[in-house]
Amino acid sequence: MADDEVQRLLALMAEHDLEELELERAGLRVRFRKRSGQAAATPTDDPSPGTAGAAPSSGAAAGDSQVEPGPGVVRAPIVGTVYRGPAPDADPFVGIGSRVRKGQVLCLIEAMKLMHEIDAEDDGEVVAIFVENGQAVEYGERLLAIRPG
DSSP: OOHHHHHHHHHHHHHTTOSEEEEEETTEEEEEEEETTEEEEEEEOOOOTTOOOOOOOOOOOGGGGTSOSSTTEEEOSSSEEEESSSSTTSOOSOOTTOEEOTTOEEEEEEETTEEEEEEOSSOEEEEEEOOOTTOEEOTTOEEEEEEEO
């Protein structure tokens, strides 16, 4: 399975908020299962259906105890570099305590020389920021947390 095909499957999972996706083709079975807000690939060569291994448990990282994953945690939809403001020397789009409206730009992620706006999904208040300007992020990594309201 090619890397670009894996990326398309992960994007499909994120787009449709799927918890698990399984694909079997030419004797190869691959299962993607969301774990700690990220999709993890589990290739298997056992073609017998219904034999799924237990998902590995993941211990919480040191910073994970402050804000649990949930509807208020904004995660990176793609791999790239985060920019908190519209320009390197400009003020960030939002800071802790900022009130945000649905659709408001929270930050940018540069991927493949394209800038992708990360927008607020709901109205609320920014209560935590997990990334620095210019930081590289992975798919599913926490960017910030918004308390609804």
